[in-house]
Amino acid sequence: MNDAELEGFRPNRYFARSWALLTRDRGWIKPVLVMFAALLVPVVGTLGVMGYVAEWARLTAWGVNAAPKQKGVRVGACIASGWRVFVVTLVWNLGSALVSAVLGLIPLIGPLLAFVWMVCSLFLGIVIMVAALRATIYQKIVAGLRVPTVWQMVRSDVGGLMRILGMQIAAAAVLWLASAVFVLLALVNVVPQLIYFADYVAEFDAIMSASTRMAVFFQMIVTMLTTMGPWMVVLSVVSGICGIVMMMLGYTATGLWMRQFNVAAWGRDEDPLPGSAPQAQPEAPAPAQGQTEPTEAEPRPTEPSPTEPSPTAPAEPDPSPVDAAEPEPPSAGPILLGPVTTDPDDSPEEGGPQ
Secondary structure, eight states: OOHHHHSSOOSSOHHHHHHHHHTSSTTTHHHHHHHHHHTTSTTHHHHHHHHHHHHHHHHHHHTOOOOOOSSSBOHHHHHHHHHHHHHHHHHHHHHHHHHHHHHHTSTTTHHHHHHHHHHHHHHHHHHHHHHHHHHHHHTOTGGGGOHHHHHHHHHHTHHHHHHHHHHHHHHHHHHHHHHHHHHHHHHHHHHHHHHHHHHHHHHHGGGOOHHHHHHHHHHHHHHHHHHHHHHHHHHHHHHHHHHHHHHHHHHHHHHHHHGGGOGGGOOOTTSOOTTOHHHHGGGOOSSOHHHHHHHHHTTGGGTTGGGTHHHHGGGTTTTOTTTTTSOOOTTOOOOOOOSBOOOTTOOOOTTSOO
16 A cells, blocks of 8 residues: 555555554564563553553554554653553443443443443444544543544544444454464364363262362363463464554544544644534524624634644744744643654645644
8 A cells, every 4th residue: 555545634545554554663573572561461461551551543544654663662662651541441431331330220221221332342342442543642531531522523423433343353254264263273282181081980989089089170271271381372463463453443543533623623632623513503503693693604614723733833833843842831722743653754644743
């Protein structure tokens, strides 16, 4: 896939474009292996991996066609970003669990409604990814908890998110099928030995003492571990690496989907999306519509003002891509650079920040 196909927003080919970004640089597997090793570190390692993936997807949403960075990554900042993703995900999941519990309490149809909500929760996972990525773009947890704005983004292109969801479900199905085949191959070596032990115990059980039965039992356990152990280790490693790749592709595809909203034109995290004033009017139906429309129309000429910082945004990357992300004004808009740095040849899409 050439660079022209990676530029800007396209409503299709999310998997192909995400894979092209992931494998764009040589040695792309190195960050994946490092993240797998990081997962062995409790809590902190998981937060670091989540933050790294979200920060890479943030660059994608900005229009930067960059592969996962292999150096120049600030681990501490990635852990902080992972904490934001974790909190946003936790809050959304708690809200989903609360809705499910309330639906379950409804007489007669409560269990059915709870089941329907559980099915809908599959799509909710993609919505949570959108919210987590929005929090990463603003570097604020509260940005990912702005339910009206997140829902406004989701409902504007549900089809695109369904494509990403289908991509993730298909990848998970392939991984599950491969794991099942791998386990069956491991069992082929174990089953004959289990049959031998079962036949031995059945034949000599009448004359076996309690200590002998215990010894046979422990011997059977050791045989199973020595036979299936290596297979299980290989399966765990391969599944872990594939899981990380799937997470990276999912978040990056979400970043590609988010390009349609022109991240460079966003204002503060509490502001609506640019050009969304007509959709926001029904939220305040109290005033007469004849009065609401003119009052909304006047500030709209100032709506492009969030794009004015985009000419000043080049001042951030000039000193150093690593240090430019440190200061964060309290009411600043979305932040381009972060702990995952960019290479000199990585350029944002046209019309976005340089």
